[in-house]
Amino acid sequence: MGVIRFDNVGRVFGSKAKPFVALKDINLEVSNKEFVAIVGPSGCGKTTCLRLVAGFDFPSSGRVLVDETEIRRPRPERAVVFQQFALFPWKTVYANIELGLRNQNVARAEREDRIRQILELMNLEPYRDHFPHQLSGGMQQRVAIARAYVLDPEVLLMDEPFGALDAQTRVVMQEELVRLARRNPRTVLFITHAVEEAVYLADRVAIMTRAPGRIKEVLDVRSIREAEKWDSYEKIEDVMDLESFVHLRTHIWRSLREEKAAAAA
Amino acid sequence: MPKRIDFTRSLVLGLGGLIAFLGLWYGLSASGIVPPLFLPTPFEVLDRFIDLLDRRFAGATLPAHLAASFERFAYGFLLAAIVGIPLGLLMGWFRILDEIVSPIFDGLRFIAPIAWVPFAALWFGTGIGGPILIIFAGAFPPCVINAYRGAKFVDPRLIEAANMLGTPNRRVITEILLPASVPSIISGLRVSAGLGWQSLVGAELIVASTGVGYMMVQGQANLSTTTVMSGMIAIGLVGLALDTALRFAERLIERRRGMET
Numbered sequence A: 001m002g003v004i005r006f007d008n009v010g011r012v013f014g015s016k017a018k019p020f021v022a023l024k025d026i027n028l029e030v031s032n033k034e035f036v037a038i039v040g041p042s043g044c045g046k047t048t049c050l051r052l053v054a055g056f057d058f059p060s061s062g063r064v065l066v067d068e069t070e071i072r073r074p075r076p077e078r079a080v081v082f083q084q085f086a087l088f089p090w091k092t093v094y095a096n097i098e099l100g101l102r103n104q105n106v107a108r109a110e111r112e113d114r115i116r117q118i119l120e121l122m123n124l125e126p127y128r129d130h131f132p133h134q135l136s137g138g139m140q141q142r143v144a145i146a147r148a149y150v151l152d153p154e155v156l157l158m159d160e161p162f163g164a165l166d167a168q169t170r171v172v173m174q175e176e177l178v179r180l181a182r183r184n185p186r187t188v189l190f191i192t193h194a195v196e197e198a199v200y201l202a203d204r205v206a207i208m209t210r211a212p213g214r215i216k217e218v219l220d221v222r223s224i225r226e227a228e229k230w231d232s233y234e235k236i237e238d239v240m241d242l243e244s245f246v247h248l249r250t251h252i253w254r255s256l257r258e259e260k261a262a263a264a265a
Numbered sequence B: 001m002p003k004r005i006d007f008t009r010s011l012v013l014g015l016g017g018l019i020a021f022l023g024l025w026y027g028l029s030a031s032g033i034v035p036p037l038f039l040p041t042p043f044e045v046l047d048r049f050i051d052l053l054d055r056r057f058a059g060a061t062l063p064a065h066l067a068a069s070f071e072r073f074a075y076g077f078l079l080a081a082i083v084g085i086p087l088g089l090l091m092g093w094f095r096i097l098d099e100i101v102s103p104i105f106d107g108l109r110f111i112a113p114i115a116w117v118p119f120a121a122l123w124f125g126t127g128i129g130g131p132i133l134i135i136f137a138g139a140f141p142p143c144v145i146n147a148y149r150g151a152k153f154v155d156p157r158l159i160e161a162a163n164m165l166g167t168p169n170r171r172v173i174t175e176i177l178l179p180a181s182v183p184s185i186i187s188g189l190r191v192s193a194g195l196g197w198q199s200l201v202g203a204e205l206i207v208a209s210t211g212v213g214y215m216m217v218q219g220q221a222n223l224s225t226t227t228v229m230s231g232m233i234a235i236g237l238v239g240l241a242l243d244t245a246l247r248f249a250e251r252l253i254e255r256r257r258g259m260e261t
């Protein structure tokens, strides 16, 4: 299982005298094995939402539930891919990926097996004994994804995981993620600035307003994807040319544009 | 290329400073401005230093005195590191321990190591325990403080990552806090070795019957200023060697992590 539910969630930072409302009345349900992307202007509270689900932070009001249980602390069943990778600099690629498995007392032989598989899947085998600083940003990002994926988590939380990548690497990673998601579907909460990325990857896209962050609109991409058979296209650029894709993308753009205009006014 | 020039430059300047210092010293003592008994010339001191390498004074040769001192130092310093580093890391991780220990620690660390001499003498007589206690008093605080700082200022994202991976406390300390704190711990050890080595000689001036400090006291009693200065030079050289070794270790670790600057 892996159902995430935001139940009237609010999060206020700052002091009593000078409160800052980061999130207000957030209601959202992500069903089991669903891929939901959150888009919104910078500073609207996307990362804050993700941290609440990870168990790094707690709501000021309302509740965040996973499988109807309130979240109390971080758990490996809710694996996080951090925007800035957060790899352990003194551990090799292998050791970084291995830590979570060791924590679960997985036997050495099985650890080797699972890590070998994930390294292969992410095209990282040649780098298993490298340290993070010896890798490019794209490879580090893949290690961070592998470290989360190897735990076979119920829920995958990704905070702009491709933000640091150049356009080409980004496309490769997006295709890889789709491949992974098909092979082994998980509940995913995915934050991004890139509208195309959200539409390409997600079943649903939630659009947030600028601070105080609320959910303005949730778009169902999946029904359109299925109706228009996006999955029959091999390449991301072929999907991006489809009228149905362009239409959705433009809709989200407009919505975000309004937010920008509102911020300027 | 620029690195090489910098190195040559600092070598030349350093040597220049040393020569100027020796020249001034020589001028002062050779001209008779300062009586030779109070300040022997650099050459007399060097003569005495070489002489002491194989002649016994106060019961042993200079190398033997140094060895005795170094042994005490090593015990005190290692004890300080073995107790201090884990304590610092634990204080950095468990808030409650921090709150219990910090006030006591902050009070005690301002007491100069030499102030422990009366107790060292009282508790241990002239045995090895006394000097070890004094060295420990000097070397312990920097070990604790730097391990603590290292643990406190670990990138919080790495802690979050470790928590998210389900890492138990014990493992967070040994596999995250400790390695993350290594640079801080090593610079702590450098300070610690310096203070420990300084306190050692202070301690030996008072509670020992071997060691460089003891040799210096005996030199003073015999009005042999050259012996005292030979001791000072030996102390300086060993201190420098210790610091160089630790700095080398620091570099090595930084390089391995790719944090070379």
Ligand SMILES: Nc1ncnc2c1ncn2[C@@H]1O[C@H](COP(=O)(O)OP(=O)(O)OP(=O)(O)O)[C@@H](O)[C@H]1O
Binding pocket: A013, A014, A020, A022, A040, A041, A042, A043, A044, A045, A046, A047, A048, A049, A211
């Ligand atoms: N720990 C905190 N203390 C105080 N304010 C915070 C804290 N964390 C976040 N905020 C504030 O809450 C707001 C939302 O932050 P958040 O990081 O969630 O934004 P975001 O949508 O992820 O932005 P970006 O797209 O730039 O990453 C910001 O204005 C931020 O300054």
Ligand SMILES: [Mg+2]
Binding pocket: A046, A047, A048, A159
């Ligand atoms: Mg963010």
